[in-house]
Amino acid sequence: MSKIKLPLRDIEFALFELFHFEEHYADYCPSLDRSLTKALLNESARFCEDILxxxxxxxxxxxxxxxxxxxxxxxxxxxxxxxxxxxGWPSLARSAEFGGQGLPQSLGIVMNELSATAxxxxxxxxxxxxxxxxxxxxxxxxxxxxxxxxxxxxxxxxxxxxxxxxxxxxxxxxxxxxxxxxxxxxxxxxxxxxxxxxxxxxxxxxxxxxxxxxxxxxxxxxxxxxxxxxxxxxxxxxxxxxxxxxxxxxxxxxxxxxxxxxxxxxxxxxxxxxxxxxxxKGLHLMFTFMNLARLGAALQGIAHAESGFQAALNYSRERLQGRSLSGAKNPTGVADPIISHPDVRRMLMTQKALSEGMRMMAYFAAKRVDIAQHAATPEKRQMAQDMLSVVTPIAKGFITELGFESASLALQCFGGHGYIKEWGVEQNLRDCRIASLYEGTTGVQALDLLGRKILLSDGKLMDGFTKCIQHFCQDPTNAPELSPYADSLTRLHTEWLGVTQHIGALAQQNPDEVGAASVDYLMYCGYIFMGYLWARAAKTALAALATSSDEQDFYRAKLATARFYFERILPRTLTLVATIKSGANNLMELPAEQFAF
Amino acid sequence: MSKIKLPLRDIEFALFELFHFEEHYADYCPSLDRSLTKALLNESARFCEDILxxxxxxxxxxxxxxxxxxxxxxxxxxxxxxxxxxxGWPSLARSAEFGGQGLPQSLGIVMNELSATAxxxxxxxxxxxxxxxxxxxxxxxxxxxxxxxxxxxxxxxxxxxxxxxxxxxxxxxxxxxxxxxxxxxxxxxxxxxxxxxxxxxxxxxxxxxxxxxxxxxxxxxxxxxxxxxxxxxxxxxxxxxxxxxxxxxxxxxxxxxxxxxxxxxxxxxxxxxxxxxxxxKGLHLMFTFMNLARLGAALQGIAHAESGFQAALNYSRERLQGRSLSGAKNPTGVADPIISHPDVRRMLMTQKALSEGMRMMAYFAAKRVDIAQHAATPEKRQMAQDMLSVVTPIAKGFITELGFESASLALQCFGGHGYIKEWGVEQNLRDCRIASLYEGTTGVQALDLLGRKILLSDGKLMDGFTKCIQHFCQDPTNAPELSPYADSLTRLHTEWLGVTQHIGALAQQNPDEVGAASVDYLMYCGYIFMGYLWARAAKTALAALATSSDEQDFYRAKLATARFYFERILPRTLTLVATIKSGANNLMELPAEQFAF
The missing domain is CATH 2.40.110.20 (Butyryl-CoA Dehydrogenase, subunit A; domain 2)
Known part of the structure; x- marks a missing residue:
């Protein structure tokens, strides 16, 4: 594997610019200002890059x-x-009463992402x-x-x-x-x-x-x-x-x-x-940690997507093979770097949009872990807990599935070399494969989401979530560049409610309709959720570009990636709506003994 | 891995009932009647199952x-x-002049599938x-x-x-x-x-x-x-x-x-x-074998899809875990077999529809390998060659990509046990991953298909292919049960021509549009092609059911799988059309040095 460089700039974007963790920490852990947070991130990243x-x-x-x-x-x-x-890293987010540093869980989650990636x-x-x-x-x-x-x-x-x-x-x-x-x-x-x-x-x-x-x-x-x-x-x-x-x-x-x-x-x-x-009461008690463990497994998806992406990006910039169809990009060399080829870019942009999108999703959840634990009022804690109860299975299922897809695309960028151990991307893919199995398979997450959470609450647990999207879409301060994203999310928001009601109605007749829709439904929710996050990222980037930021390239890359997500990834919802609506019969009609002859 | 049982019944269905290889061989190799073909298949299968x-x-x-x-x-x-x-297996399809048995290449391809699966x-x-x-x-x-x-x-x-x-x-x-x-x-x-x-x-x-x-x-x-x-x-x-x-x-x-x-x-x-x-002239000469090598790599996709499916099916029938939401299926046992759960069925049906569908695709190509080599007239040979020149990159790219998806679903059916070596499904997934890399990556197949074959021939090389679909859809003898499939394929056929023209027009302005669309286009073609094959399989099964066949269950399973394919797999074209049409800009706008910060 090429030397890993932990994506601190992107982490800071998500933490401070998108999710305002500095203000968040001011409520729950006043000592943790931006400068201390960054210092801790830097120190951890150095350890992870150099030692791990x-x-x-x-x-x-x-x-x-x-x-x-x-x-x-x-x-x-x-x-x-x-x-x-x-x-002192093990004690970071643990109780001060027994020797811990008492820092927020969310910071522990970010630190785990760093070491997981390394x-x-x-x-x-x-x-x-x-x-x-x-x-x-x-x-x-x-x-x-x-x-x-x-x-x-x-x-x-x-x-x-x-x-x-x-x-x-x-x-x-x-x-x-x-x-x-x-x-x-x-x-x-x-x-x-x-x-x-x-x-x-x-x-x-x-x-x-x-x-x-x-x-x-x-x-x-x-x-x-x-x-x-x-x-x-x-x-x-x-x-x-x-x-x-x-x-x-x-x-x-x-x-x-x-x-x-x-x-x-x-x-x-x-x-x-x-x-x-x-x-x-063991099973019940176990679930208090299981939700955190599931977020931990989601971090694994991010980790392998990020490390695969870095390896693939480095290789694609260096590997010279073929000429760009639109004219030589490296005319003095024997061939062009493969990043010149549109299909290699498709694979790299997919990895980039997914790993950055997954990171936003995990931090969105991490912030709510703090709030659910420490907010001043029971209402606020409950609201965060409700959000988490929906976001956790989505994050675990969706991120681990896409982490594997991303890790496989990273390998694909290497051509045959990706199959050889020395480049590290085949290990990355092998390591990654466990994530959608343990701490509850994707199927288990999906039943938890659709059955136990959404349908059992009559859709109420979706409320906080869908309100976030509505709030974004209807914000009158949105720049005109955001209109396509807001339009797309508005349409999906309505569709999502309709799809959920559709499954709910079918499930009353036949409980197998829940399982039949569940994984596609989880993925569908994930793509919409990540679309919302990318739209917010675009909004944040546009705001930064409107100032005289000296990081114009960074923010323009965010805009390009948001666009890519909406144009190339989010359309996956089209297929998912169709398969969800196709119902349980096409799965259940074949008797178990007639699957093979 | 559970003991492999080579899918001879399904192979015979595809060879004899769907593609009429007995009549085909009567033209090119009269000695090879159905009984001899079946005897050879049985003998090979025994060797593959027992020894390999x-x-x-x-x-x-x-x-x-x-x-x-x-x-x-x-x-x-x-x-x-x-x-x-x-x-005598190495000599099966080789020239009699130097000691070979002179049997058709297509038979050699089927035999390779058997040993590849084992x-x-x-x-x-x-x-x-x-x-x-x-x-x-x-x-x-x-x-x-x-x-x-x-x-x-x-x-x-x-x-x-x-x-x-x-x-x-x-x-x-x-x-x-x-x-x-x-x-x-x-x-x-x-x-x-x-x-x-x-x-x-x-x-x-x-x-x-x-x-x-x-x-x-x-x-x-x-x-x-x-x-x-x-x-x-x-x-x-x-x-x-x-x-x-x-x-x-x-x-x-x-x-x-x-x-x-x-x-x-x-x-x-x-x-x-x-x-x-x-x-x-080496590169040119090499391509005479490269096309066969690419079909060989496609067989690898089938092999791993089939062996993964068999393992997952056996496990899903035996593993007792949880109760079916629609009532106990194994009330006297501690739990129900996991094949009772709709999401496990979704994974199994996907593997089944893909492995049988891939097999049909490979045999469709294999028949044309014989015709291109041996048909009586140059016109017939050229027609088969034209068809092959389009089918080969689709089969190689599409089948190897879906073979990997299928092998990964097989592993997923095992939960955590799939990650452990003893069940064999993790080896199956590792072995499978090379198929979309060698003999030309999926990206290379896709450029060959869209750029060199379809656009360079002004779409002419698609003709034979689209005529097959039209012919099927317009056949007045189609049973009414086939209408949804014919309607769906008719719509896709029109859409397909439109999408191809759309890319062709864009490519005139910007050659990068070809690469930007290519892999999604290849997969899109693959899904339509496989849809056509599943529709034909349904037609064949309906005809058999109309007789007093004593294999009613076998043919009904074909109908159920065709339905599953059209309702749960073919809708992937919805996403692909959207991403193909999104164009090259969302891939090319980001400068190579700004993919990471």
Whole structure:
């Protein structure tokens, strides 16, 4: 992979110019002014570019090894993690009460994007920790918090989330891991979990597993799942490490990509754990962190779109092949750089429009994560939460699908060279492929969005969202250049409401209509949402160009990309409306046994 | 991967019922009646399922090794190749004059599909041989034919095509490998070729390389390229093997997939070769085999779509997860099979409609390969050749792009399990990704189709194609059930002509309009073409259902799949028309240096 240059200028555009995070932080974290935010971004970017990025390819090649029951991470991972902890990054957005810096979650999300873009497999070690910390912060007893949070927040220990078993992923109601009370208030856990990211490794002294399991008297299905904290090493009363607990890595999964991350089969064999939160409410409690985890998976889409785009752009500027049909662009060279060819530009512009568009989408969500947590009134918090409940499945599903498309286009720009490991774009594509599978597949996100969120609320959860679009389209201060975008969004806004009502009406007759429409509907929402964001970006760029900005090129590029999005990407909604409206029959009529002969 | 079952019933449907190959073969190869064709298909399928398929996963894991300058293929590959030769498969469609069986090329294409589906990496060894044989058959001197063809046709030797160099793939005019006459009529070749599939291996005694190189006095660019035959071992006058020639494998490429195939860097260091065909006409001569090679790459799309679909279908029938929203489908089990869920069906139906549709497209082309070669009159041959010149880039570009989409959907059906090596679908996706890169990227196919074929012929090369569609739509014998398909195709037919004229007009002003529209145009043509084929399949199925066929389920499945195609896949043309018409400006306005800041 060519050396990564984290897109700080674009990040600042989205944060400060588009979404006004400086003003936002003034409400929730007054110390975090623009200058401090930029300083933190710069420092993090330097670490990610200099330390993490060089370990991405070697981490892929070397992978993780299971030696005598212990997982060894690729060379350099441990040292990088130590540097990461020494610089205080794990504690950035964590509670000050237990040693965190108390900065907003949104800033943590942006930082995660940086490290994810530099080295996704490595980022999953501290990434999973954040999930565990968040769950303990939200649902742990004081004792659990005091026992586990300080060392997790410092990064001395890491955490995992142990959900999946061989026979159940999406359908967690089927899980079998048992937790038996041993009489002293603790539990003995027995069962096997699979696909446990960062499940064992040599980066930290201890690993704190958050485990879904069933109590002996638990009701069947999802209503009988409880959460437990199971540390790799038990913790003594004084906080020192005690005995090795009965949890071990049985094997490492052999995966398509993210080889640098240890994806473990974890055997719990009478492992000692404590109940986290109320018994039998585990699935509900888990969803408090699951939404953040889904935004985290969306960041993976951005990361691979961005790193693929950078590689493809560099290659397309340098690779000389063929002559432009409209006249030589490099007449003294043997051929023109392939970026002269319209179809290469189509691929590059698609990647550019998607990666910048995804970034806007993620930051739009990130701002609402802060508001939902910290706003002064319950109404404001609820409004942000409602918005998030719709934006999260869209962001997770839409961004991970388009991240893969983008990563594949990056590879395509290289021609045959893209298929060879040395350029890094094939790793980027392999690493990327997991994103639309874990933390709920795209199909699961789509059912969550359309079924649980939109239809179950009678469309009310769409309100905040559609109002944003209406507000933009009807803003009398819009420059005339924005008219085509506002017109297009106005039309889509009406169409969107109609399509939603159409599905709602059909679903009353046949519940399969929801599943039949769901993924196309999620993508349709995503394209409209991203259209709204690109229209806003164009508005911001036009305003900046109207001043005497010395970055005319930057803002003009935003306008060109917005135009590209509306002319070349947004028309995908035309197909999606047609397929959504085609209904469930064309999916359901064929008996399962007649799919092949 | 679950055990592959080659889709013989579907192959027979396409061959005999849809395209009437029995009648076709009666014209060109009377011995090849339906019963013999089916016997050959069955025998080949048994070999592919029993011998080749089990070596696919192990070939991926083991890969090829370069030991002391010689390439070692994965365990079992050599034995399988020996069995393949012993059964006479390499000679099937080759000239009887040199030991071939003289059966039609189309049958060879179907056989290649079978082995490609079972084990793509292995299939590339005999596959590249076919390219070399075809080139020598078409352009070799009698002496060259006598020297090389018998051992190639028996499979004792294999062949390669050596085109690419590090600095030139698409733009072969830049190639540097030199061929210097040594005075005895032979040439000394020096240069380095990369990405040479099957470039060295241990399956055969000798390897016959067809090499693009430049004579000392050659004009610059594509008009100064000549073809040479360069064997790994020189051949003595009596046909026995002579000295090791100056060509060697410098290294093996590290690739994303097709690990079982040796992709070599080949160093030519004063290697002895003979000129093949006329000097400086190499690029032109190469295209006689390139069109067949492109159909071969299209088969790869079918192969991975088919094998992915089979794996996903088996898994979706067995994996129990969640309950159907429209009521339990497996009430006595812990959950319903995931094929009960509409979105899983959407993914499966997409794979089914695409893999069967691709197969029809490939056989449509294959029939015309026979006609172009053997028809009684030059008019008929030319008509078939014209059709092929349009169908080939569509089949190559469209099928390889959709093969990848299909393989990715197959993986998606597995959820997180799809990302793990043991199920085989991640290998299927990795193996598949090369298909839209080699033998000309999708962008190259698209420029060939729109620029060189359609616009340069003033649309004339479209004629045969559009007449087929018109003929179908206007057939008074069409059953009423076909009306929606005929109506849809009639509308698209008109739209298609309009879109083509639109681009043609724009291109007169700005040649970049061709490249800007080209890939979307290719895909647009592909969807219409496949729509035509699905409509014909529906017609054939309706006719069979009107008889007292005892395969009612099979034909009803065809009708359901045709309906799915028209309702869920063909609407993609809506987006493509919009993006094609959006023109070149949205791609070309951004200066190359302003794609990132």
């Amino acid at each position: 990025a060089p370990l991405s390819a070697s981490g892929d090649t070397e992978g993780c090894r299971l030696v005598d029951g212990e997982v060894i991470t690729p060379a350099g991972f441990k040292t990088a993690y130590q540097q990461y902890c020494d610089a 080295n996704y497999a490595w980022t999953m070690y501290p990434g999973l920790s954040q999930g565990a910390m968040h769950t303990i912060e939200s649902h742990g007893s004081d004792f659990q918090k005091q026992t586990y949070l300080p060392a997790l927040i410092s990064g001395e220990w890491t955490g995992t989330m142990c959900l999946t078993e061989a026979h159940c992923g999406t359908d967690l109601g089927l899980l079998k891991t048992k937790a038996t009370p041993v009489g002293d208030g603790s539990f003995s856990l027995t069962g096997t979990k699979i696909f446990i990211s960062s499940g064992d490794h040599d980066l930290a002294q201890n690993i704190v597993h958050i485990v879904l399991a069933r109590l002996p008297d638990a009701p069947a299905g999802t209503k009988g799942i409880s959460l437990f904290i199971v540390p790799k090493f038990t913790v003594n009363a004084d906080g020192s490490l005690g005995a090795r607990n009965g949890v071990s890595c049985g094997s490492l999964e052999h995966k398509m990509g993210i080889h640098g991350n240890a994806t473990c089969v974890l055997n719990f064999d009478g492992a000692v754990g404590t109940l986290l939160g109320e018994a039998n | 398929a089990p070596l696919s996963a192990s070939g991926d894991t083991e890969g090829c090794r370069l030991v002391d300058g010689e390439v070692i293929t994965p365990a079992g590959f050599k034995t399988a190749y020996q069995q393949y030769c012993d059964a 084990n793509y990496a292995w299939t590339m060894y005999p596959g590249l041989s076919q390219g070399a044989m075809h080139t020598i058959e078409s352009h070799g001197s009698d002496f060259q034919k006598q020297t090389y063809l018998p051992a190639l046709i028996s499979g004792e030797w294999t062949g390669t095509m050596c085109l690419t160099e590090a600095h030139c793939g698409t733009d072969l005019g830049l190639l540097k490998t030199k061929a210097t006459p040594v005075g005895d009529g032979s040439f000394s070749l020096t240069g380095t070729k990369i990405f040479i599939s099957s470039g060295d291996h241990d399956l055969a005694q000798n390897i016959v390389h067809i090499v693009l190189a430049r004579l000392p006095d050659a004009p610059a660019g594509t008009k100064g390229i000549s073809l040479f035959i360069v064997p790994k071992f020189t051949v003595n006058a009596d046909g026995s093997l002579g000295a090791r020639n100056g060509v060697s494998c410098g290294s093996l490429e590290h690739k994303m997939g097709i690990h079982g195939n040796a992709t070599c860097v080949l160093n030519f260091d004063g290697a002895v070769g003979t000129l093949l065909g006329e000097a400086n």
